[in-house]
Amino acid sequence: MKPIKTVKGTRDLLPPATALWNHVEAVARDVFRRYNYHEIRTPLFEFTELFTRGVGEETDIVTKEMYTFTDRDGASLTLRPEATASVIRAYIEHRLDQRPGLQKLYYLGPMFRRERPQKGRFRQFYQIGAECIGSDSPYIDAEVIEMVLEILRALELDNLELLLNSVGCPECRPRYVELLRQALQAVAPRMCESCRRRAVTNPLRVLDCKVPADQPIIERLPVLLDHLCPACRGHFSTVRACLDDRAVSYTIAPRLVRGLDYYTRTTFEILHGALGAQNSVLGGGRYDGLAEQLGSKVPAPGIGFSIGEDRLVMVLEEAGRTRVQVSPDLFIAPVGEAAVRVAGILAAELRRSGASVEVGVGGRLKKLLDLANKSGARFALIVGEHEIASGRYILKEMESGAQTELTREQLIERFSSHA
Numbered sequence: 001m002k003p004i005k006t007v008k009g010t011r012d013l014l015p016p017a018t019a020l021w022n023h024v025e026a027v028a029r030d031v032f033r034r035y036n037y038h039e040i041r042t043p044l045f046e047f048t049e050l051f052t053r054g055v056g057e058e059t060d061i062v063t064k065e066m067y068t069f070t071d072r073d074g075a076s077l078t079l080r081p082e083a084t085a086s087v088i089r090a091y092i093e094h095r096l097d098q099r100p101g102l103q104k105l106y107y108l109g110p111m112f113r114r115e116r117p118q119k120g121r122f123r124q125f126y127q128i129g130a131e132c133i134g135s136d137s138p139y140i141d142a143e144v145i146e147m148v149l150e151i152l153r154a155l156e157l158d159n160l161e162l163l164l165n166s167v168g169c170p171e172c173r174p175r176y177v178e179l180l181r182q183a184l185q186a187v188a189p190r191m192c193e194s195c196r197r198r199a200v201t202n203p204l205r206v207l208d209c210k211v212p213a214d215q216p217i218i219e220r221l222p223v224l225l226d227h228l229c230p231a232c233r234g235h236f237s238t239v240r241a242c243l244d245d246r247a248v249s250y251t252i253a254p255r256l257v258r259g260l261d262y263y264t265r266t267t268f269e270i271l272h273g274a275l276g277a278q279n280s281v282l283g284g285g286r287y288d289g290l291a292e293q294l295g296s297k298v299p300a301p302g303i304g305f306s307i308g309e310d311r312l313v314m315v316l317e318e319a320g321r322t323r324v325q326v327s328p329d330l331f332i333a334p335v336g337e338a339a340v341r342v343a344g345i346l347a348a349e350l351r352r353s354g355a356s357v358e359v360g361v362g363g364r365l366k367k368l369l370d371l372a373n374k375s376g377a378r379f380a381l382i383v384g385e386h387e388i389a390s391g392r393y394i395l396k397e398m399e400s401g402a403q404t405e406l407t408r409e410q411l412i413e414r415f416s417s418h419a
């Protein structure tokens with residue numbers, strides 16, 4: 001029989017690579033803790049309508065990338081393509097607006113989109129994200145952006161560029177879109193096929209076009225930042241002032257409108273130099289009207305972001321930021337049947353005191369030491385009949401070959417301080 005493989009666009013994450021994933025997630029959780037964000041876990045599938053209403057009918061995600069299926073009772077369900085709509089649904093469903101203060105929620109986990117597989121893109125991919133719901137204050141925007149940068153800083157990533165824009169609000173954006181639609185009437189016939197279509201269906205998305213020939217045309221189109229209403233202009237300038245206060249540098253990117261319909265006001269993206277053209281590691285923005293769009297009776301303005309964890313891990317690998325321990329501290333090499341049992345007792349004690357320990361399961365000493373070497377352990381401990389009788393074990397530092405004799409108590413002492 002032919003062995004069964006993974007589905008196209010999905011992959012297994014194996015050790016030692018998973019250690020880097022764990023490290024990224026641990027760093028993110030720690031930064032979230034410091035900013036008083038708490039974890040939310042929502043289901044991996046939801047009613048399809050949540051995403052058509054929440055993400056937007058006209059978006060690529062909804063029109064061609066969702067994994068949608070009919071349940072046995074006829075309900076249309078969809079594997080979540082992103083998490084913001086789910087978080088807002090939970091916010092409304094559990095009346096989180098009744099809880100005191102802002103709701104600062106983070107999530108991590110898999111999302112599903114049927115994209116064309118390419119480097120760094122998977123149909124099951126992972127996101128780390130956060131949402132701060134309950135305030136439209138520009139100070140929150142600055143804090144969220146600062147927090148994201150803090151996660152990247154804690155991962156020792158540099159060579160980052162923060163792109164910043166404001167996409168306005170229901171007051172000023174429709175006027176701008178109309179202006180854009182009119183401007184596009186004259187030039188769209190000279191543009192690529194998707195721009196010609198979007199000029200009519202969703203003019204904002206024309207700004208996302210990457211076709212080189214279209215760029216000079218796009219550069220002469222009206223810019224949304226020039227058409228913000230006074231409230232949006234004030235909001236944006238406070239966000240900028242707060243980032244300046246914190247010495248956070250950014251580039252104003254007037255074309256950064258992002259793919260999803262729900263964004264309002266602040267949008268941002270962080271690029272990393274190591275990935276060439278497709279180098280965005282995360283994006284986010286404000287979505288003040290989303291909750292109402294999903295049926296909330298009370299306004300619940302919010303801002304959030306999501307980090308593409310697959311890409312982030314790839315960037316860390318390319319930048320050589322992979323110093324994560326995957327080897328045990330100690331490999332115990334027991335020689336003989338009686339020694340295997342003694343080794344088991346020693347290992348349990350050492351593990352309890354915090355050391356990472358591997359125990360060889362029989363065989364000759366040479367073979368065991370060879371295995372110790374391959375395991376990457378810094379030390380090997382030799383346990384034979386002689387060592388058991390004398391109560392003194394030989395600890396060998398693998399790299400130098402230096403050996404010391406230690407009693408059980410000395411060993412535990414040695415590896416507790418190590419842990």
Ligand SMILES: [Zn+2]
Pocket residue numbers: 168169170171172173228229230231232233
């Ligand atoms: Zn506005």
Ligand SMILES: [Zn+2]
Pocket residue numbers: 191192193194195209210211214
């Ligand atoms: Zn185009």
